[in-house]
Amino acid sequence: MQRSSEKPRQPGGPVQWLSVNAIGLFTALAIPLATFLVLYWGFFFLRDSDAPKIVIAIVAIVWGVGGVAALYLVANSLVDRLGDTWRARIQPFIFVGPAVAILLWYLAVPSLRTLWISLLDRNGVDFVGLSNYIAVFTTRNMFTAFRNNILWILFGATASVIFGLLVAILADRSRFENIAKSVIFMPMAISMVGAGVIWNMMYEVNPNVGLLNAIYTGVTGNNPVAWKAAAEIAPWNNLFLIVVMVWLQSGFAMVLFSAAIKGIPGEILEAGRVDGATEIQVFFRIMIPYIMGTIITVSTTIIIFSLKIFDVVQVMTGGQFGTQVIATQYYREYFTNQNAGFGSAIAIVLLITVIPVMIYNLRQLNDQEAF
Amino acid sequence: MATASSAKKIKKTSKLGPILINGSLLLLILIWLLPTFALLVSSFRTRFDIQTSGWWSIVPHRAWMTDRVIDPDPNWDRDGVMNIEGAQGTFEEFRNGITLDNGTRVFWIGNKRIGKVEIQAYKWTSNFNFTLENYGQVLGGKTFEVRQPDGTIKTEQADNFVGAFLNSLTVTIPSTLIPILIAAFAAYGFAWMRFSGRRVLFVMVVALLVVPLQIALVPILQDYVRLNLNGTFLGIWLAHTGFGLPLATYLLFNYIRGLPRDILESAFIDGASHFTIFVRLILPLSVPALASFAIFQFLWTWNDYLVALIFIGAKPDVQVLTMRLAEMVGSRGNDWHLLTAGAFVSMVLPLVVFFSLQRFFVRGLLAGSVKG
Known part of the structure; x- marks a missing residue:
């Protein structure tokens, strides 16, 4: 609305432009200045104030969201005061600039910086070459972490896909489809920390709290077992943590499979049945090939998820009892052991393990987009 | 409508035993619900009851x-x-x-x-001896008076989940809205504006979808220490914004690019600027996509633990719910009456959002993983 029609169509000389737009120039400077001052004051109010929590919460939300919107508005009104040529040149960068700047600061540059730190010693000072990477691949702890991540993929990702597919198919033929899907999907809304508490309770040693031990002691008469901390059954105690991921992720798989199954033309299935295929044959020979693209997308997504798994392990065992994974080792090395170089090397290794899966996934999308 | 339902009927009647299907589905539902149900029930039981009898004793x-x-x-x-x-x-x-x-x-x-x-x-x-005291103690500010089994009153330290809840809201709402706003501007810019470097910058955005956020934590933490942003709301908003932006931009780009081009052109002919078109036309038209991503980002930031752990650290007055809960797991690992109540407090809002906006969520999920 700032763009008024009386503005000169051709950019005139700067002096002439100034005399015409003196008031405009004043507002052009005063408004941004006021905006910045208010935002600046807001930052310190939020950091240092001891006002009641609810006041701080409201001020923070208004300040944060309003601030960003205000910055866009101000930037745009400034650009509107420029001539058409300059506006056309600068405006795109007001639209994409903030996003690009934040991405550079938060993802692009840090990747390079982490790569550099991974070549330095534990204090991030002396250059040590690849020795952190050698340590990553030779330390016993890291070996266990890699093995566990493989277990997460082998059992966790597979089970999530199978359960997701199973529920999608069963629900498709059931009368209470929506309820079933909502229930299986619900854990997606629960934090992994919350899920950790929920399953900690299921696995609790005290048979009055832990259902699993109540059943186990009731059936076998043995003493209760500390399931996730049972080093004597390692590495299989990892399975008790993996169950949590299956519980969380099957819903995701199910939603995608369900949509894919509904997309299978009914005639194809009918044709198969008319030709005398059994239900099992219809499933394996028609449905599975038809939704193969979705199966791959879901699998890769869940594999990435299990490679990056952190919260569940951190909350349930803290990475002890032989349950550490790459991400918890990273946290432990960097923040507990204060070894910047080693921690960064683990992060880079994590990136490298994720990249191929991600690239595959992205290529898949691009193919689909061609339609 | 009629043909659709009849087609479904044909599909169904030719199935092997509906009882088998419904039965196994029911079993799966029960298994899936059981852990959450156990948590909910236990959160209303007294400390004494929890230690001496299982939550399943509510079953006759x-x-x-x-x-x-x-x-x-x-x-x-x-x-x-x-x-x-x-x-x-x-x-x-x-x-x-x-x-x-x-x-x-x-x-x-x-x-x-x-x-x-x-x-x-x-x-x-059946044991239906329920109490709200656990919630009182978990939510309470500093201290809470607990009635002991023998009738005496004992003052215990409360866990201040109300404070953590407000912190979670303060972190989550801007962390959801800011990236959406920034991503929407960027998506519009990439989709409908011509400028040099457009392609390179967009490829960069998409390429960053690959980067796991772990890789960025340490350098950003160093910056934050230098800028004194550590433990501030602004710091964690920006972090969540940075980590959410690639997906947000990509999803919104796909959506905005798909909007009919003649709307834009006729608006231009009427003399509207890019900014006006964006605010007046594109944002309202993109509401479905914005809502889908908003729910994602909301659940993601509300449930996030790692980012909060690193950028908020141990500052008790800024701690969010997940941190508070994780800390309680460490310090009060056997106080199940409190852990269960605390966990449920942390789950309430995302569950409400999830169930009321499930449709948008599913739509976003489909768009997200079929396209991005």
Whole structure:
């Protein structure tokens, strides 16, 4: 609305432009200045104030969201005061600039910086070459972490896909489809920390709290077992943590499979049945090939998820009892052991393990987009 | 409509046993619900009940219930055979309980000298002794008065989940709206504006979808320490914004690019600027996509633990719910009456959002993983 029609169509000389737009120039400077001052004051109010929590919460939300919107508005009104040529040149960068700047600061540059730190010693000072990477691949702890991540993929990702597919198919033929899907999907809304508490309770040693031990002691008469901390059954105690991921992720798989199954033309299935295929044959020979693209997308997504798994392990065992994974080792090395170089090397290794899966996934999308 | 339902009917009747299908589905539903249900029930039980009986005791079952308690007669021969309420036996036998023909059981509790004798009956029962005290203690500000089983009041330290809840809101709402706003501007710019470097920058955005956020934590933490942003709301908003932006931009780009181009062109002819078109036309038209991503980002930031752990650290006055809960797992790992209540407090809002906006969520999920 700032763009008024009386503005000169051709950019005139700067002096002439100034005399015409003196008031405009004043507002052009005063408004941004006021905006910045208010935002600046807001930052310190939020950091240092001891006002009641609810006041701080409201001020923070208004300040944060309003601030960003205000910055866009101000930037745009400034650009509107420029001539058409300059506006056309600068405006795109007001639209994409903030996003690009934040991405550079938060993802692009840090990747390079982490790569550099991974070549330095534990204090991030002396250059040590690849020795952190050698340590990553030779330390016993890291070996266990890699093995566990493989277990997460082998059992966790597979089970999530199978359960997701199973529920999608069963629900498709059931009368209470929506309820079933909502229930299986619900854990997606629960934090992994919350899920950790929920399953900690299921696995609790005290048979009055832990259902699993109540059943186990009731059936076998043995003493209760500390399931996730049972080093004597390692590495299989990892399975008790993996169950949590299956519980969380099957819903995701199910939603995608369900949509894919509904997309299978009914005639194809009918044709198969008319030709005398059994239900099992219809499933394996028609449905599975038809939704193969979705199966791959879901699998890769869940594999990435299990490679990056952190919260569940951190909350349930803290990475002890032989349950550490790459991400918890990273946290432990960097923040507990204060070894910047080693921690960064683990992060880079994590990136490298994720990249191929991600690239595959992205290529898949691009193919689909061609339609 | 009619053809669709009849087609479905054909599909269904040709299926193997609907009972089998519904039965196994029901079983899966029960398994999936069980852990959350256990948490919910336990959060309303007293500390004493949780430690002495399972949450499943709310299911009606038969158990020995105390009918009345009597004080042992000092004249009873505790080292020989005693006759209590018609039951005969030694002290050891009474310790294990002696069952009479009429279905009652005599049970000695405590030691030989100062014990009690309980007369018990085997009855149908279910434990519905619920309380809100756990929530009081978890939510309370500093201290909370707990009623002990013997009737006395004990002052315990409360867990201040209300404060953490407000912090979570303060972190989550801007962390959801800011990236959406920034991503929408960027998506519009990439989709409908011509400028040099457009392609390169967009490829960069998409390429960053690959980067796991772990890789960025350490350098950003160094910056934050230098800028004094550590433990501030602004710091964590920006972090969540940075980590959410690639996906947000990509999803919104796909959506905005798909909007009909003639809308834009006719608006241009009417003399509208890019900014006006964006605010007046594109944002309203993109509401479905914005809502889908908003729900994602909301759940993601509300449930996030790692980012909060690193950029908020140990600052107790800014701690969010997940941190508070994780800390409680460490410090009060056996106080199940509090852990369950705390966990449920942390789950309430995302569950409400999830169930009320499930449709958008599913739509976003489909768009997200089929396209990005």
